[in-house]
Amino acid sequence: MKKEEIILQYLKESTDYLSGEELSRKLGISRSAIWKNINSLRESGYVIESVTNRGYRIVNSSDALTPTEIQGELKTNAFGQRVSVFAEIDSTNEEAKRQAHNGEIHGAVFVAEQQNGGKGRLGRPWKSPPKSGLWFSILLRPDAAPAQVSNLTLLAGLAVSRAIRTQTECDAMIKWPNDIVIGSKKVCGILTEMTAEIDRVHFAVVGIGVNVNDEEFPEELKVKATSLRLETGATVSRVALLQEILKEFEALYEEYFVQGSNQWLKAYKESCVSLNRTVGATRGLQKIIGTAVDITEGGELVVQKQDGERIEINSGEVVVQGIYGQTPEL
Ligand code: BT5
Numbered sequence: 001m002k003k004e005e006i007i008l009q010y011l012k013e014s015t016d017y018l019s020g021e022e023l024s025r026k027l028g029i030s031r032s033a034i035w036k037n038i039n040s041l042r043e044s045g046y047v048i049e050s051v052t053n054r055g056y057r058i059v060n061s062s063d064a065l066t067p068t069e070i071q072g073e074l075k076t077n078a079f080g081q082r083v084s085v086f087a088e089i090d091s092t093n094e095e096a097k098r099q100a101h102n103g104e105i106h107g108a109v110f111v112a113e114q115q116n117g118g119k120g121r122l123g124r125p126w127k128s129p130p131k132s133g134l135w136f137s138i139l140l141r142p143d144a145a146p147a148q149v150s151n152l153t154l155l156a157g158l159a160v161s162r163a164i165r166t167q168t169e170c171d172a173m174i175k176w177p178n179d180i181v182i183g184s185k186k187v188c189g190i191l192t193e194m195t196a197e198i199d200r201v202h203f204a205v206v207g208i209g210v211n212v213n214d215e216e217f218p219e220e221l222k223v224k225a226t227s228l229r230l231e232t233g234a235t236v237s238r239v240a241l242l243q244e245i246l247k248e249f250e251a252l253y254e255e256y257f258v259q260g261s262n263q264w265l266k267a268y269k270e271s272c273v274s275l276n277r278t279v280g281a282t283r284g285l286q287k288i289i290g291t292a293v294d295i296t297e298g299g300e301l302v303v304q305k306q307d308g309e310r311i312e313i314n315s316g317e318v319v320v321q322g323i324y325g326q327t328p329e330l
């Protein structure tokens with residue numbers, strides 16, 4: 001165990017202040033080395049008070065994004081059983097892909113405090129500032145055909161909406177296929193990438209970005225984005241939210257990819273804000289306006305045009321009436 005982790009354990013176990021001298025004796029290192037380790041714990045998000053002549057006391061560890069905190073209360077078999085946390089990275093999806101090529105295991109999770117190249121779909125940027133958000137990716141190695149992988153986005157969306165409801169009681173809904181919204185604003189986006197042959201998936205990476213404790217957004221995102229904090233008025237624990245998402249996602253993943261069940265689809269439809277609304281979509285060069293009436297087992301959105309024709313959309317941009325202040329147009 002690293003010195004830092006041992007110090008953390010002593011601080012957590014202690015009901016009173018622990019002096020630098022006592023810690024230095026227990027660990028057999030100098031007091032300045034203790035001080036350095038304390039500062040490094042603070043950088044990871046632990047709030048540690050220090051009082052002259054008394055020593056150190058841990059005040060709050062609930063939102064420190066560290067493997068120790070994340071795995072502490074984790075109730076999963078595979079998801080998050082390996083966790084890597086980065087203070088700063090280009091994109092957790094990119095890191096997950098790099099590590100997948102190095103043989104990293106199914107269920108490994110990559111979390112970052114800040115992303116400098118956070119990505120949305122089609123190369124769009126994803127704003128990922130430090131401290132306020134939960135930016136992470138899960139590496140998965142499903143025994144599945146490539147066509148099934150697009151449902152991973154839907155399963156992850158359902159998992160996130162359930163976890164948000166449990167942790168905050170916010171009415172989180174899914175905008176097909178990859179956004180989670182509260183009211184008419186986006187609180188989470190999901191990006192699934194995969195490497196596959198024609199009939200075999202090598203691996204998939206599901207990247208999830210949740211705006212958790214942001215108090216405001218840059219001008220260009222104000223009409224579109226929200227955070228859990230803005231919706232509830234309270235700080236939300238990113239660690240607890242992450243643990244809940246991993247638990248819900250693993251259960252849904254096993255249901256679909258291991259047991260081969262489509263039970264989740266009913267729940268997905270109930271939480272899908274796109275259904276029964278006017279939507280605008282593109283299929284190839286064709287623009288379509290109609291009512292979203294269903295979602296297929298393959299994860300496609302079924303849009304019924306005014307002339308009654310039903311069209312299945314499998315990806316791309318869908319404008320939903322009233323969401324993000326948008327109106328579908330031909
Ligand atoms: C998405 O793309 O919504 C997928 C976002 C996935 C982000 C996660 S974070 C962890 C992992 N690592 C990554 O690099 N990515 C994943 P899309 O549907 O294309 O939406 C992108 C659009 O959302 C942008 O063009 C902006 O309009 C908007 N946007 C950017 N940052 C946002 C934010 N923080 N909150 C809400 N909307 C945002």
